[in-house]
Amino acid sequence: MSANEAGARAAAWMAGRGWQPFAFQQEVWQAVDQGRSGMLHATTGSGKTYAVWLGMLDALLRRHPHGRGAEPLRVVWLTPMRALASDTTKALAEPLRELAPNWTIGLRTGDTPSAERARQDRRMPTVLVTTPESLTLMLTREHAREELSGVEYVVIDEWHELIGSKRGVQAQLALARLRGFHPGLVTWGLSATLGNLEDAMHVLCGPQPDPAPRLVRGRIDKTLVIDTLIPPDPGKYSWAGHLGVRMQMPVVEEIDRSGTTLVFTNVRSQAEVWYQLLLEARPEWAGHIALHHGSLDKATREWVENGLKEGTLRAVVATSSLDLGVDFLPVERVLQVGSAKGVARMMQRAGRSGHAPGRPSRVTLVPTNTMEIIEAAAARWAARSGRVEKRTPPERPLDVLVQHVVTVALGGGFRADELFAEVTSAWSYRKLTRAEFDWVVAFCERGGESLGAYPEYHRIVRGEDAIYRVQDSGVARRHRLGVGTIVSDAxxxxxxxxxxxxxxxxxxxxxxxxxxxxxxxxxxxxxxxxxxxxxxxxxxATKNKGTVPTWMGSKMALSTELSDAVLEMMQSAAQGDFLEPELEAARPMLLTQQRLSKIPTPHTLLVEAYQSREGQHLYIYPFAGRNVHLGLASLLAWRLAREAPNTFSISINDYGFELVSAAPFDVEPVTSQRVFSGTDLLHDVLASLNSTELAQRRFREIARVAGLISTGYPGQPKSTRQLQASSALFFEVFRKYDAGNLLLNQAENEVLSQELEISRLGETLRRMRAKQLVFAPLRHPSPMSLPLMVERFREKLTTESLATRLERILRDMEADDAA
Known part of the structure; x- marks a missing residue:
């Protein structure tokens, strides 16, 4: 069947609205008609949703002609966010009303009222929009196979947001289960910002899909404008946040000149600060600007989202809670306060403006320090060059598998051989050994070597028919309350x-x-x-002063793609090329760096040395992101102390790290690059860190996902202290009495792969060895080294003391320059 025939209803419906289908939409319609799964990658606001949905609706109507009654559940549409789920439901309902008015659509998330859930339980809608967690909960139902075996299509929206996390693994396992119910299941993923599309498609569709999946690239002309709100006087020296408040009025003036504006920050505390800064500058904006982040009450968030859709708000200060594809047509401008830390994230946020075919998207970057001015130019260059970050899924997370085994045992039960074949059809478990799988089943059945005496950890029971089931109602209740992989502090x-x-x-x-x-x-x-x-x-409060809350969570690290792009910009500056407006603005800092030291480039590794009253300082600039720099700094400090006993203090940022010691030390192992060796890397990294403490902290999350500890019942939550004590007890018991526990191994592996990014650390060491090392002794801290000093000072000085110390350092530098 041709593409035109395959999408006849879809094209007619679009024509009725004066729309002409894009070529990529017709390509998707044809692939869906052929029963092929696939991946659609297209610009935000270009029509991805209707490309997939209209093709599926057209195919369903040919197989199941529209009659008086509603079809049973045929389509599951997965979204990573509840707000996106609500918006998607409205978009899918429009063609359904005209093309199949008796078919139904439903929304099922954690916010769905119990009465609506009960209606769905009596009869599922034809199309269900839901989240990975809610779909997993459906799989815990005793008659899950009967209820879900009619599902013919699954769509995962914003696949790039899920693929690299345990939530994505949870979605993979759910898909494997649904394919077991319906072997002809067709799966499509939607994304706008991914650098490894082929890999992402195969993760979605499984290791050996048949027929072969189709990758569709939606190439349409859409203007993406990336510019920078350049501060009037960035100065010669820079440290984190020093330009922040000075950008208050420039940001206010940009909002004044624009239509509805989204102001993105990277963390919730920064969003709270910027909302107050806007109100302080424009008190008359009260009621016309708003705040949106994940800790706010649901009703408040919904009010803000509706205000954006209706165009009644002048500006909204938000975090990643508004990153994804909710359709806010009135939004004209996006401002990004601080670095987005990644090209994909910046492009994703840019797409919140001009969210319709033919309309330009614009993001204006608002630097909070001078290095972020250079990052802004680098981000634009990387986006134009197509250097978008790759996302890779976790490998064999056994905590998610433990949870899934109990889920399937609740949802009708399983035979071990059949479930092993099903699980290994999910990409993340394609290399799972039978021994590992059997360990997981035994752990769910008896609690491993150390928990056998406790009945509450005998979660599944093998019957005489060789089927494993959950028989205890208390286990069932606790499991359903704990389904999911999103773990945060209480x-x-x-x-x-x-x-x-x-x-x-x-x-x-x-x-x-x-x-x-x-x-x-x-x-x-x-x-x-x-x-x-x-x-x-x-x-x-009646007073006008207060603190800003802090939320736990690691700072985002600069991506490899953006780091490399920053070094390209530095190379231009080192060659005297300041053609980009951002480089011109950063020229005073860059020239000062060149005069006092050297400018790092893609082919050189800058190492600076400085002597102060504190002791001997060494600064190294690999440009590998803060996570890698933490591992690198600890590794090099340990290797240097191994050659000559010493104690080092460490400071890190996204560009480099500082080692400082009160006692002098020999820098020759660094200048000769001997300490950059990749030999015995894993052993040395583990020896250089308190790996047991890091693993114990990581184990808290694993224990919660695996169902070992519960966050409590509704109305009776457990405190953070209770959760930490419980997980610490399990950790110690397993270490002493169950040393072969695979969840302990997972904790250590996650520390290495996620917190320290061991593979990226090894690659960084290799790149460091391949570069020409440039050694620069300093008379004064350089613009590159001063931010690392400030990072270390922040931990032990009050704000006033820090300001005084910085003022003295800068005064001494200027006096020396004048002399």
Missing amino acids: AMQVKYLTGAHIGTMEEGFIARLKPGDHFFFAGKLLEFVRVRDMAAYVRK
Whole structure:
């Protein structure tokens, strides 16, 4: 059948709206008609949703002619966010109303009311929009096979957002289960920002899909404008955040000149600060600007999202909570405060503006330090060059598999051989050994070597028919409450004394507050009153000063693609090429760096040495991101101390790291590049860190995903201290009495692969050895080294003391320059 015939209904429906299908949409229609799974990669706002949905609807209507009754569940549409799920449901419903008015569509997420869930349980809709967690919960139902065997299509929206996480692995396992129910299942993934499309498609479709999946690239002309809000005087020296507040009025003026604007920040505390900065500058904007992040109450977030859709808000300050494909047509501008840290993230956020075919998308980068001005030029160059980050899935996470085994045992049960074949059809488990699988089943059955005496860890039971099932209702309830892989520190509700809900905040921040303390949250200044029943009660504050909450979570690291692009910009500056406006703005800093030291380039490795009253400092600039630099700094400090006993303090940022010692040390092992050896890398990295502490911290997450510890029941949550104590107890018990426990091995592997990025660390060492080392002794801290000093000072100095210290350092530098 030709593409035109395959998409006849789809094309007619679009024509009725005055739309002409793009070639990539017709290509998807044809592939769907052929029963092929695939991956659609197209620009944000170009029509990806209708490309896949109209093709599937057209094919379904030919196989199941529209009658008076609704079809049973045929399509599952997975989205990574609840807000996106609601928006997607509305988009899918439009053609359904005209082409199959008796067919139904439903939404099922953690926010779905119980009455709606009950209606769906009696009769599932024809199309169900849901999340990976809610789909997994459906698989725990006793009659899951009967209820889901009619599913013919699954779509995973924003696949790039899921693929690199355990949520993506959870989705892989759910897909493998559905393929077992319906071997002809067709699966499509949608994405706008991925650098390894072929790999991502095979992860989605499984190791050996038949027929071969189709990769469709939606090439349409869409203008992407990336520019920079350049500060008036960036200065010669730079450290994190030093330009932040100075950018207040430039940002306000940009919003004044624009239509509806999204102001993105990377973390929630920064979003709270910038919302206050905007209100401080324009009090009359109260009610016309808003704040959006994941800790705010659902009703508040929905009010903000509706205001964006209707165009009634002038600006919204947001975090990644608004990154994904919710359709905000009125948004004209996107401002990114600070570095986006990655090309894909920047392009994703840019796509929130001009979210329709033919409309340009524009993102304006707002640097908070001078290096971020250079990053802005680098990000634009990388985007134009197509240097977008790759996303790779986790390999064989056994905690997710433990959870899945109990899920399947609840959902009708399983035979071991059949489930092993099914699990290994999921990409992340394609290399899973039978011994590992059998260990997981035994762990679910008896709790491993050390938990056999505790019945609550005998979660599955093998019957006489060789089928494993869950028989204990308490186990079933705890499991369903714990389904999912999103793990965060225990959150406390924040409420007014009247009981009105404001949002949630991590318990660690609340624990540091005393009654009467003031803090900003949800755009309001609040006074802390008391904690009761795991809720923090507050009242509106009368004072005008307060602290900003902090949320746990590691800082985002600069990606390899953006790091390499920054070095390309530095190369231009080293050659005297300041043609980019950002490089011209950063010229004073770059020239100062060149005069006091050297400018790093793609082919050189800069190493600086400096002597101060604190001791001997060594600065190394691999440009590999903060996670890798933490491992590198610890590794090199350990190797240097092994050659000559010494104690080092460490400071890191995205560009490099500092080693400082009160006692002098020989830098020859560094200048000769001897300490950059890749030999015995794993052994030396583990020896250089407190790997047991890191693994124990990682084990907390694994224990929760694997169902060893519970966060409590609704209305009876457990505190962070209780969760940490429980996970620490399991960790120690397994180490002493169950040394072969594979979850312990996973914790160590995740520390290496995720926290320290061991593969990237090894590659960075190789690149460092291949570069020409440039050694630069310093008389004063260079513009590149000063931020590393500041990072270290922040940990032990008050804000006032830090400002005084910096003022003295800068004054001494300027005096020396004048002389």
